[in-house]
Amino acid sequence: MVETTSNGHTPAVTACVSWVHRQATVVIPAHNERATLPACLRAVVTAAVAAPIPTVVIVVLDASDDGSAELAGRYGPDVHFVSVHVRNVGAARAAGFRYARTLSAHGASHWYATTDADSRVEPDWLIRQLEHRADMVLGLVQALDWVNHPPDVVANYLRAYHARIGRSHDHVHGANMGFDASAYWRVGGFRALSTGEDVDLVSRIEAAGYRIHWDTSSSVATSTRIEARAPHGFAHHLRQLAASTRECRAGLPRVSAGDRAEPNAVAVNA
Numbered sequence: 001m002v003e004t005t006s007n008g009h010t011p012a013v014t015a016c017v018s019w020v021h022r023q024a025t026v027v028i029p030a031h032n033e034r035a036t037l038p039a040c041l042r043a044v045v046t047a048a049v050a051a052p053i054p055t056v057v058i059v060v061l062d063a064s065d066d067g068s069a070e071l072a073g074r075y076g077p078d079v080h081f082v083s084v085h086v087r088n089v090g091a092a093r094a095a096g097f098r099y100a101r102t103l104s105a106h107g108a109s110h111w112y113a114t115t116d117a118d119s120r121v122e123p124d125w126l127i128r129q130l131e132h133r134a135d136m137v138l139g140l141v142q143a144l145d146w147v148n149h150p151p152d153v154v155a156n157y158l159r160a161y162h163a164r165i166g167r168s169h170d171h172v173h174g175a176n177m178g179f180d181a182s183a184y185w186r187v188g189g190f191r192a193l194s195t196g197e198d199v200d201l202v203s204r205i206e207a208a209g210y211r212i213h214w215d216t217s218s219s220v221a222t223s224t225r226i227e228a229r230a231p232h233g234f235a236h237h238l239r240q241l242a243a244s245t246r247e248c249r250a251g252l253p254r255v256s257a258g259d260r261a262e263p264n265a266v267a268v269n270a
Helices: 037-050 089-103 125-131 151-162 181-186 197-207 234-250
Strands: 023-030 055-062 079-084 110-114 136-143 177-180 212-222
Touching: 023 037, 023 089, 023 125, 037 055, 037 125, 055 089, 079 089, 089 110, 089 181, 089 197, 110 125, 110 181, 125 136, 125 177, 125 212, 136 197, 177 181, 177 197, 181 197, 197 212
Parallel strands: 023 055, 023 110, 055 079, 136 212
Antiparallel strands: 110 177, 136 177
């Protein structure tokens, strides 16, 4: 049977996995995020405690030299810190899930989730993902604050972002996604992409026929900083939007939509 996914896309085939998950893992890639990791981890640990199944959190420090490693051991035995030196968000997420695989009980059905180190999930974040009985759940993001951006840039961003939200949505955010472990491994997991690793994974999950739920009720608060961690990520998009807004104010020709990334159509890895 061919099943239509929540945003109206029709996969080529329908894959089948068990929706009875017995454990969960959250992976957080981080490159020099010492300032934001504590708030992120407090939020994720709260969500893990609230989850109905045992949950492990894995922080992947990628070429971090800002003292982030000093946080290890402060958030309980179920929060693991591992280090890599790849300077690549896709490879860092993949390393986290490879490590998760070494911790899981053999044969147990496993739920994976991921967010970003500059983001804060809600206490019911994992509960919401698990209750949809889908193979992948994709949520939204909202700004922690807009203090570094003028009002017209904020208005333009919000107008474009919310125009693509109705009963469903088509945004993909590495800061707010979860998926069945067996589906993840069957499609090959995250690839070593410096940007767009989340969009790439979603494309392969969808092409394989897994059921995706595009959740409009789940939102993760994320940074609107302009110093990018990933090339062509969220910070890059905000800088482009600010430049476009300045051009409009000055009466200069706007850069066409085809020359600029559509808001959040690519990975949001600030």
